[in-house]
Amino acid sequence: MAFKIIVCAKQVPDTNVIKINPKTGTLIRDGVPSILNHDDANALEEALKIKDQYPDTHITVITMGPPQANDLLFECLAKGADEGILISDRAVGGSDTWATSNTLEAAIKKIGHFDLMFAGRQAIDGDTAQVGPQLAEKLGIPQVTYVEEFNMDKNMKDITVKRQMEDGYELIKLQTPCMLTTIKELNKPRYMSMKGIFGQKEMKVWNAKDIEVDLTTVGLEASPTNVFRSFTPAPKGKGVTLEGDTNNDIAKKLLVNLKGKHVI
Amino acid sequence: TGGDEVVDLSAYKHIWVFAEQREGKLMNVALELIGEGYRLAKEISEDTKVCAVLVGDGVGHLADECYAYGADEVVLIEHPLLKQYTTDAYTKAITDAIEVYKPEIVLYGATHIGRDLAPRIAARCNTGLTADCTRLDVKVSSYIDYANKNTTLDTSTLDPNDTSTGIKQTRPAFGGNLMATIICPRTRPQMSTVRPGVMQKRDKVAGAKGVLTVFKPEIAKDDIHVQIVEIVKSAKEMVSLTDADIICSGGRGLGDASGFELIKKFADKVGGVVGSSRAAVDAGWIDHSHQVGQTGTTVKPKIYFACGISGAIQHLAGMQTSDIIVAINKDADAPMMEMADYAICGDLYKVIPEIIAEWDNAEALYDASTK
Ligand SMILES: Cc1cc2nc3c(=O)[nH]c(=O)nc-3n(C[C@H](O)[C@H](O)[C@H](O)COP(=O)(O)OP(=O)(O)OC[C@H]3O[C@@H](n4cnc5c(N)ncnc54)[C@H](O)[C@@H]3O)c2cc1C
Ligand SMILES: Cc1cc2nc3c(=O)[nH]c(=O)nc-3n(C[C@H](O)[C@H](O)[C@H](O)COP(=O)(O)OP(=O)(O)OC[C@H]3O[C@@H](n4cnc5c(N)ncnc54)[C@H](O)[C@@H]3O)c2cc1C
Numbered sequence: 076m077a078f079k080i081i082v083c084a085k086q087v088p089d090t091n092v093i094k095i096n097p098k099t100g101t102l103i104r105d106g107v108p109s110i111l112n113h114d115d116a117n118a119l120e121e122a123l124k125i126k127d128q129y130p131d132t133h134i135t136v137i138t139m140g141p142p143q144a145n146d147l148l149f150e151c152l153a154k155g156a157d158e159g160i161l162i163s164d165r166a167v168g169g170s171d172t173w174a175t176s177n178t179l180e181a182a183i184k185k186i187g188h189f190d191l192m193f194a195g196r197q198a199i200d201g202d203t204a205q206v207g208p209q210l211a212e213k214l215g216i217p218q219v220t221y222v223e224e225f226n227m228d229k230n231m232k233d234i235t236v237k238r239q240m241e242d243g244y245e246l247i248k249l250q251t252p253c254m255l256t257t258i259k260e261l262n263k264p265r266y267m268s269m270k271g272i273f274g275q276k277e278m279k280v281w282n283a284k285d286i287e288v289d290l291t292t293v294g295l296e297a298s299p300t301n302v303f304r305s306f307t308p309a310p311k312g313k314g315v316t317l318e319g320d321t322n323n324d325i326a327k328k329l330l331v332n333l334k335g336k337h338v339i
Numbered sequence: 340t341g342g343d344e345v346v347d348l349s350a351y352k353h354i355w356v357f358a359e360q361r362e363g364k365l366m367n368v369a370l371e372l373i374g375e376g377y378r379l380a381k382e383i384s385e386d387t388k389v390c391a392v393l394v395g396d397g398v399g400h401l402a403d404e405c406y407a408y409g410a411d412e413v414v415l416i417e418h419p420l421l422k423q424y425t426t427d428a429y430t431k432a433i434t435d436a437i438e439v440y441k442p443e444i445v446l447y448g449a450t451h452i453g454r455d456l457a458p459r460i461a462a463r464c465n466t467g468l469t470a471d472c473t474r475l476d477v478k479v480s481s482y483i484d485y486a487n488k489n490t491t492l493d494t495s496t497l498d499p500n501d502t503s504t505g506i507k508q509t510r511p512a513f514g515g516n517l518m519a520t521i522i523c524p525r526t527r528p529q530m531s532t533v534r535p536g537v538m539q540k541r542d543k544v545a546g547a548k549g550v551l552t553v554f555k556p557e558i559a560k561d562d563i564h565v566q567i568v569e570i571v572k573s574a575k576e577m578v579s580l581t582d583a584d585i586i587c588s589g590g591r592g593l594g595d596a597s598g599f600e601l602i603k604k605f606a607d608k609v610g611g612v613v614g615s616s617r618a619a620v621d622a623g624w625i626d627h628s629h630q631v632g633q634t635g636t637t638v639k640p641k642i643y644f645a646c647g648i649s650g651a652i653q654h655l656a657g658m659q660t661s662d663i664i665v666a667i668n669k670d671a672d673a674p675m676m677e678m679a680d681y682a683i684c685g686d687l688y689k690v691i692p693e694i695i696a697e698w699d700n701a702e703a704l705y706d707a708s709t710k
Pocket of ligand 1: 083084085112114115118137138139140170171172173175179193194195196197198199200201202203204205206207300302305467468469470510512513517518519521
């Protein structure tokens with residue numbers, strides 16, 4: 076049987092260019108490009124590397140989002156994934172991570188058997204790094220987060236990974252099926268290929284009914300966390316520019332100032 | 340796990356702190372969280388306690404340190420299978436204890452372990468989890484004070500006399516462009532991971548005592564599905580960015596790896612620690628453990644020297660609450676120069692040696708300037 080991999084991917088606004096309306100504390104979406112979340116590009120790349128080695132591997136990319144998240148699936152298919160599934164339904168809108176993982180769990184149960192699941196460590200918009208572990212918990216499979224190196228035995232069962240720690244790494248062994256979250260140190264994502272762009276690939280859109288998810292466990296209403304308020308950090312007052320005839324003068328001015336503030 | 344079960348909120352009491360230890364040593368963030376838990380407990384009620392949850396094998400001796408930093412109680416969970424951290428065993432042990440003792444709030448450090456563990460526990464408890472918090476409030480009045488001082492939030496819609504005791508958890512999102520305050524109104528415990536380095540430890544009270552509760556976990560080998568083969572520390576010491584009073588950070592403006600020799604010299608002179616931007620890490624000039632920012636460490640030193648760092652939002656997200664920011668940059672318009680308390684427009688290779696040369700004269704220079 077073909078080795079089956081599921082990659083969870085999220086479409087996110089490019090946080091390098093986003094602007095927030097300081098009055099309303101909401102995102103100004105106009106003209107902000109949507110991109111494949113960085114860590115998810117590494118997740119897909121690792122799956123593709125397995126497929127490079129074992130060509131009958133089957134990769135399904137799954138995303139929950141608005142209809143335009145289709146663009147993300149197109150990109151992933153053009154890089155070499157076999158199948159893309161978008162879960163899109165108003166009923167799942169406004170989900171927190173608990174509710175998001177319930178939706179993804181239901182979709183993955185509908186897909187059926189899989190051997191390996193990759194998610195990104197963290198999405199650059201919500202920034203929680205919670206969806207991967209919560210999904211693994213709900214599917215009842217082991218997890219390793221912060222994966223920076225991946226190796227799988229030829230038996231397609233035994234996996235060895237390096238998990239990044241603050242001050243080094245852990246070498247961990249586990250077996251499929253399992254869920255791994257990926258970081259940028261893991262690999263360098265490839266570009267889309269012409270063959271991929273023009274090839275025939277499968278793209279599906281599922282709604283809440285299709286995945287038979289319990290509607291009391293998804294969406295804004297069901298989410299245990301709620302956004303109470305949102306706002307922008309207060310702008311810091313403009314500081315002083317230190318000037319002088321020589322760099323030595325400037326250095327002296329700085330030290331006088333720091334001393335005056337009692338920080339040195 | 341239907342979402343429409345109603346949870347009896349009043350059955351949950353006290354604040355738990357996951358007292359993360361590695362190799363028998365408490366992580367700093369554990370002590371910071373005990374300090375923060377202590378503060379929050381007082382905001383909830385006089386009889387709310389802060390309780391450190393110590394998990395491991397042979398870690399009981401750490402209880403005294405928890406008490407000394409403000410814990411009223413310690414829940415000790417020991418088992419040979421908890422010697423090394425595994426998601427499976429720690430999730431089971433802590434979730435089982437939560438079900439028995441029903442804490443109202445559980446705080447974890449947002450470390451590589453905390454961020455692996457907390458979402459798994461929250462999912463098993465079917466409760467909410469707020470990620471990477473940088474501010475916690477119980478009282479609406481203290482939330483209003485914080486917001487007025489530090490944010491653009493219009494607080495006129497908040498009632499300072501509101502007596503609800505749900506926790507308001509504030510965190511950066513969208514790479515630091517937006518702050519959100521998250522609540523968890525219907526389920527318990529309320530859980531958060533908290534960024535290391537942002538909360539205040541309490542002063543140590545040597546000899547302080549508290550109440551010890553021993554919880555016997557039921558864990559079997561079969562519960563654990565991973566095998567830790569090896570734990571490898573990088574040759575360098577763990578960079579203690581979060582504890583540093585002074586940080587000297589270098590960025591792409593250093594031009595090449597050897598630039599960090601100057602930054603190191605600078606840090607040694609001022610008694611500081613070396614930090615970096617991600618661009619410098621990506622270039623291979625310095626190890627990731629030095630990186631400050633959204634995907635690195637959050638820091639709050641007394642002085643942050645940003646040398647050849649432009650001030651991208653993801654970098655600012657990790658250092659903008661530093662007491663004093665000094666920027667040294669060729670480009671007067673770089674965002675870091677706008678953010679800085681003291682901006683020096685110039686070549687870092689010319690400016691830093693002068694600061695090093697004059698450092699020991701600071702006192703005399705200051706005295707001369709005030710005469
Ligand atoms: C300002 C703000 C703050 C928030 N704070 C919290 C909070 O503290 N706690 C909370 O529970 N929710 C929070 N949310 C809601 C949260 O952003 C959403 O639940 C979101 O759907 C998933 O979380 P994330 O973006 O943090 O993803 P992460 O958990 O960071 O994502 C990790 C990985 O999970 C996978 N993944 C995530 N989302 C999807 C998806 N839609 N489709 C497919 N794969 C996916 C990807 O592989 C991704 O790399 C917040 C939302 C906002 C707008
Ligand atoms: C998802 C995501 C997460 C990220 N997380 C982080 C993070 O955690 N931390 C982080 O730092 N970045 C992070 N980044 C990267 C960030 O966007 C910037 O690319 C990075 O911070 C730039 O580093 P820099 O300032 O060193 O380099 P540059 O932006 O290239 O700036 C170099 C500066 O040096 C100045 N300079 C050049 N020569 C000299 C000289 N001789 N003397 C003085 N000044 C000189 C230049 O004027 C310029 O301002 C992240 C990006 C993304 C997308």
